Amino acid sequence: MIRRALRQGLRGILLTWLTLSTLFLATRAATDKATLIQGTLEGNARVSGLPEQLALTQQLLHRYNLDRPLFYLAWQPAAGWQWHGSHNQYHQWLLQLAQGSLGYSYQEDAPVMHLLGRALRYTLPLTLLAAGFSLLLAVHLALWVSCRPTARSLVLAVLHALQSIPLFLLAVCLLLLLANPDVVAWFPAFGLGDAETEINWLQQPGYLLYHLTLPVLSLVLVSLPALTIQLDGALQQELSQKYIVTARAKGASRSRAVRQHALRNALLPSITLLTELLPSLVAGSVVVEVLFALPGMGRLLAEAAATQDYPVLVGAAGLTALVRLLAQALADMLYQMADPRIRLSQ
Structure with a gap:
């Protein structure tokens, strides 16, 4: 009975990880950075000048890890396959998931x-x-x-x-x-x-x-x-x-x-x-x-x-x-x- 419970638990963890990983990669690939940044800039009345907009844009991309590559491997038409190591969005998301975090909301800026x-x-x-x-x-x-x-x-x-x-x-x-x-x-x-x-x-x-x-x-x-x-x-x-x-x-x-x-x-x-x-x-x-x-x-x-x-x-x-x-x-x-x-x- 203990073996069966452990086997079912491991299978459940694996299926949950596969489901979340697929959804994460699909949604991050579909994320429109320009729309996200524009919505944040429009909602922030204190940002008026170009330097402030650029600074807020970099801060926003860094907060959501959007300034990193999506996955460990990426295909570039000019350079072919490139290895990014742990410096990618998926790796950072896995670290947050292991710590019990699902990231931050784009709109409410809350966990x-x-x-x-x-x-x-x-x-x-x-x-x-x-x-x-x-x-x-x-x-x-x-x-x-x-x-x-x-x-x-x-x-x-x-x-x-x-x-x-x-x-x-x-x-x-x-x-x-x-x-x-x-x-x-x-x-x-x-x-x-x-x-x-x-x-x-x-x-x-x-x-x-x-x-x-x-x-x-x-x-x-x-x-x-x-x-x-x-x-x-x-x-x-x-x-x-x-x-x-x-x-x-x-x-x-x-x-x-x-x-x-x-x-x-x-x-x-x-x-x-x-x-x-x-x-x-x-x-x-x-x-x-x-x-x-x-x-x-x-x-x-x-x-x-x-x-x-x-x-x-x-x-x-x-x-x-x-x-x-x-x-x-x-x-x-x-x-x-x-x-x-x-x-x-x-």
Whole structure:
């Protein structure tokens, strides 16, 4: 078990490094230095003369390591391949990454880790609440449907219809129905009110959950159908097994056979959905946060993409890759807990 954990950890580190390296090299190669410098000079009213502009330009290029070659090797049409040694952007980025730093934002001139941490204060509770409610509702709904075969067709038809609705359209419908003064204004339409400036989940959980109700509901409704349909299909397969037939022959009701016997084995195929659930909720939270004007990862990524703030985009992509790796590790652990027959390969 320790070997497998170490092997998975090393594989996760390797995949994360490859993902981040590819994104870093691609975004740095696409970085327009002239646009970056011009935007900084225009935003700095104190810089007026040419000498000051040149000095600030050199300072800016040095701060972001843009005055160095991109990689260890570079092709020059006149000179051919040239070796730059450790004096390059990628090597400096690796040193910063080893120290737990993702560099500085081009636009806010702040550490990327600080910006991501500030955004996660809103995105993390939103994603965890959506994941918890989705799993809880999916299990109970699948059990309810399996215990009532007459209602199964209708419920599955509704779930398939709900699954076909895009997240953006679903969130807009919730806004028009539950946050519209002309219909029902039960919930706020956007933002976090006064809590947006300084948030404390422990001191004011009710107030913040009230503002997160529609975003969480949007994510739950978009992820619930797939989880429920998958679990219901697994339960139907288990209900045809001989041990269920034996339990029913001994007098167990359908509800008891489903809950006490079929559920545990039916959860095994559904565990694989956890690998996709958390990353999909993180991606969905970007859409939801932009639509509901929440100061989380969605707003941060939207602003970074609009301003070509590539360090922030690379950091967010690395965070998403890390979430997927953690979800895979969690699914593997749950597999072992749910089925003792699973033997770890050496």
